[in-house]
Amino acid sequence: MSFASPPPIPRRPLLRPGMGKLAPGFFLFLCLFLAPVLIVVVYSLLTRGTYGGVVWHLDLDSYARVLGLPNEDELRDWDFVYLGIFAKSAMVAAATAGLTLLMAFPAAWYIARQPDRRKFMLLTLVTLPFFVNALVRVYAWMLILRADGLINNLLMASGLIDQPLHLIYTPGAVVVAMVYQYLPFMVLPLFASLEKMDLRLLEASRDLGASGSITFRRVVLPLAMPGIVAGMVLVFVPAFGNFLAPTLIGGAKDLQLGPLLAQAFLSARDWPFGSAIATLLSAVVLLCLFVMARSEGRQAKEAV
């Protein structure tokens, strides 16, 4: 028996009736998102002004500096310090996303299995930190992590340590604060995936000889994958360019992208350089979103 492949779906025209309803949203998007991005991209290609601002003269040197290319005019050799900051920020963001996933998965699993009313209450609790200003939340972590903070005081009082641990002003501190900040972004999409999952499939898997861990790997994980991918992107993207946490509790030695950007604009007054960093950051983020869209598209196609 053979089955003919379905006829190709004709490509729909870009403009269709009823799209006028999109106009207000599209206009806002144009003014508040696309235009600023365009300005940033254009600035990144110009020459810096002496006291900030830009001189309208095409200059790709900002990108060369970010990428660490040598420049003989400015007596610059290969220098990967900025790429290093990119890499370090990416690692911190990835660690944040990974830890968030590990913490959010059991929570989302638990919430998804509760009766409806309890579900709603627990989800509200998960989103509760959103009601507190982000700055306040990072300050709270300063109080907890600093040398005479909560953790060190408790550990010293219990006699486990004599000297306060060096907790604050480390990449680890930044990760902890960001995990706290972004946990809801992971719990919510995971919850959406896990709630949809048919629990009876777990029983079917057991019936076919799979232990609990095999069932988790071969049934639960694949079915939760859309939620995992969405959650990872939702955490990784803002963590990558996060400003508050690395500025307030990150170490001075471990400069990250967010603070670097702020420095470029505010201290160094090098707008094209800052714009180049911002553009590259956006490019990385867009790449992430593209990967997510691709994988979701594939999932959707498989689900048809």
Next chain:
Amino acid sequence: MMSAPPFPAPGTTPIVCVSAASKSFHTPDGRLVEALKAVSLDIPAGRFTTLLGPSGCGKTTLLRLIGGFEEPTGGGIFIDGKLMEGIPAHHRPTNTVFQHYGLFPHLTVAGNVAYGLEIAKVPKAEIRQRVAEALEMVRLPGMETRKITQLSGGQQQRVALARALVLRPKILLLDEPMAALDRKLRKEMQTELKRLQHELGIAFLCVTHDQEEALSMSDLVVVMNRGQIEQQGTPRQIYDQPETEFVAGFVGEISLFRGRIVGDSLQTEAGTTLLIDALASPPDQPVTACLRPEKLALAKPDSTTPLLHGTVRDATYLGTSTRLEVSLGNSEGGMSDTVIATLHGDSPAIGQPITLTYSPADVRLLRHQG
């Protein structure tokens, strides 16, 4: 009372032996519900056994105990002579076709059928061959690369069957396998299941609430009610020789007569006299007798068999036969018994008098329940 030889034949070793298994649940509001009350049952190897009963009778609970999805709160389950206590579902030689099929939506047809084989670490080439054979067996050859979501309900069920049978279980458990199929497809699958069971020689244990399904597929029917076994036997035994009122009423249509034994007949309160063949009950005891509709016929003028006189109260044309509800005795007020008869050919119209005849051998006395 003539009784057919016991089934299964003595000496046959059962593949599953349920020994005084009980199961109680706590409901969310704290009540204790006894789903199974010390049920004992031998399920013969290589035969088609059906657990038949209304919803909530404990049949699915019993199936889940055998499959290892629940542990009994009392008694034990033996599969192939081995006590299954503490052995989880994935270590039992059973496989299940679920009512909801439980197919993995992220895998293809082949992925689903191969699932158990891959976990059992069967070599790849062998997996491919066995998957193809299994799909052939359920009449879905060449469907390997299809998505589960592209299949119809009937096809999904066949995949679920293939997925369970490809592992060659000692016993295949089927939990209301036909519930989600339409009538025509259900008939087709009944024949198909019977054929598969016959070809493979694996014991099938099927749970259903559909008596027609149970009678048409099974070698052994186990009728359950309220967490207990009411009766077990071949379909013919269950249908022709129901032992309890519940079995008589649940399996097929039947007319019941409550009364007392007087001589060689049963006298009902409404005044119907029913000749009986067997004198199992002592006189003057309250008894219940039953008579299948198709055992009644229109009396001919020269009938020598006992007669029942009455009035047609309702008639339903069923194609091959007509179902009549007949009020016995004089219908002018007062009490009267009702008998149901299915007649072939012409039958009197509603309101007409009718004389029916039966053989005393077909009147069956039922065991009285507490």
